[in-house]
Amino acid sequence: MTKKSASDAAELPLNRIIDGDCIEVMNGLPEASVDLVFADPPYNLQLRGDLHRPDNSKVDAVDDHWDQFASFKVYDDFTRAWLAAARRILKPNGAIWVIGSYHNVFRMGAELQNQGFWILNDVVWRKSNPMPNFRGKRLTNAHETLIWASRSEEAKYTFNYEALKALNEGIQMRSDWVLPICTGHERLKDENGDKAHPTQKPESLLHRVILGTTNPGEVVLDPFFGTGTTGAVAKMLGRDFIGIEREAAYREVAEKRLAKVRKFDKEALIVSTSKRAEPRVPFGQLVERGMLRPGEMLVSPRGKRAKVRADGTLIADDVKGSIHQVGAALESAPSCNGWTYWHFKREGKTIPIDILRQQIRSELG
Amino acid sequence: MTKKSASDAAELPLNRIIDGDCIEVMNGLPEASVDLVFADPPYNLQLRGDLHRPDNSKVDAVDDHWDQFASFKVYDDFTRAWLAAARRILKPNGAIWVIGSYHNVFRMGAELQNQGFWILNDVVWRKSNPMPNFRGKRLTNAHETLIWASRSEEAKYTFNYEALKALNEGIQMRSDWVLPICTGHERLKDENGDKAHPTQKPESLLHRVILGTTNPGEVVLDPFFGTGTTGAVAKMLGRDFIGIEREAAYREVAEKRLAKVRKFDKEALIVSTSKRAEPRVPFGQLVERGMLRPGEMLVSPRGKRAKVRADGTLIADDVKGSIHQVGAALESAPSCNGWTYWHFKREGKTIPIDILRQQIRSELG
């Protein structure tokens, strides 16, 4: 037994990118040898026609061959196979992270459970700057979902509670993470200046995952390595990585990227967090929350009146619109701060609606 | 056909709470009769003895080595059965919302897809005041997941885009909703002062769902009615509801609650609508009515010119056709909204032709 684990460790191709199909490659690695798997598999988007922005520019969609699957059945078979291969190489106390969108994440989550993984959290990556919904036909798809699961219910998984709490300004880290998408200098470009990979993940996301659920010196394996964000962050944080990627172009970009990465010194690991701006509170939320009732009248200091509608707009005489628009129209002013302009009545008192906004903000912390 | 739909409508037990198992009850309702299903099914996979098979037999506690698989199997059977029953009673253009946590939502989402529902969005309810993780062993579980799906890929589902945008102060609504959990006076208590239901959902959540994805007068069915949040909000918003609940204690609380609910006044229920919903005005009508003269020149923002012809088409250089076709051709764009693209001149001013359309529409009332 001792011999086995020792030789296994020696055989592990650490800090390298392996060329090949991830299922075959994982099946060729020694079992129970990896501490964490991070997997960003194809999402199986099933896009139909082209999509244009209102300015007529075309959206550069993910239409790569590797995201095409003939059916749910084919996708499920693929998912079952790579998850089983990942589970075999995980140490008994190992864990896995997967990321996906509504196209594939439900199928992945169900299969994780079927195989005996134990879900610890589902985590929502709330994008601060998502692509809008250009046709106005659905909600802006502003998040992706990660699932964090241990290899089994009995696993003593790693969780650096205090580190994540510190990262969150001393407050316990929640299951929703607000992080920007990968743009700017961090976004890798090819020789033409186009994005090197259609779905490069931000390092901030991997930072939180690796810092929170592995210890320095442990091994993180990414079966869909792409441009190597997992490897880059693992290296910075003093973890070993194994990348598997079958597209030569991605491997090449990742190799160059990794060569430039420097491990942080310990002091640098203390992350500075930016001050948060005061959260925007839409007026509609006062209506949804029942603080104001649709049909209720608001009054201005000089006695103008308007009625609240169910969608958070106001209506007064022939004017309708937001609290700001209606206020401005009634005062024939170019603009108006509806929050201080409008008041509601409670028990004979006239109270500015801004009080209600402050109440919501205080709840948000 | 006419007879059928008329009698179906008559048979629907509107604005009532039906006692019984939701699968049986739904199977007893006429098919294609409901506009929206909102479902908050049991989350618990570990079967504390209150889960039933599709045939309504009670599930025995599982005590063997197959526990986990058997539990998922039974939960999946249950999910498959109630989703199929819900799908049968949905109108062809109907839609469904389900809510769950990581314990069950992946299995529900996969089954939705398997049955042919078409996922439109997954929505994250981000709780502003979640229960902390007391042991510090995981991330604070601070959200739940909703899935919004149409009955089929082809369904013309209802989405009140402008209303939700208004609710969010003019910015399109995203897939992550920050709302507080149900507490305070909204949280229903039993005669002992204990909470009447363990998982009562906030009305704000249902407000957004029902306002955004149904129209006034439509029918919303909730197969796991509980204390009746769905019914209460549907009533406020002028929608009809059907509730199904097999626990007498919940039905009793819900009945009392619903009796107190008042519908919002009609004017408050009129929400912002998109231009799409307004009557179509052919460009030729502006010519017929003499608002524009044949031979008159129109100009684009960037100085392109086209001449109005008597039949309501335009001609520019070698291009002729509708206002949209000529605009698209001159801009080499895949499409063009001629109403906002073309302008005419009056008294030295350049005015978009859309002004004239608005004039006609306002005459139409």
Add this chain to the structure above:
DNA sequence: ATGAGTCCTGAATCAGAAG
């Protein structure tokens, strides 16, 4: 240098009526 203004882009299951 700084700031205002412009342009570009991101895992997207993105139309519907009329003929």
Add this chain to the structure above:
DNA sequence: CCTTCTGATTCAGGACTCA
């Protein structure tokens, strides 16, 4: 069922230009 045609629709942030 098909095809044709109208015409509605975007937020945040980084890069870049120009005064």
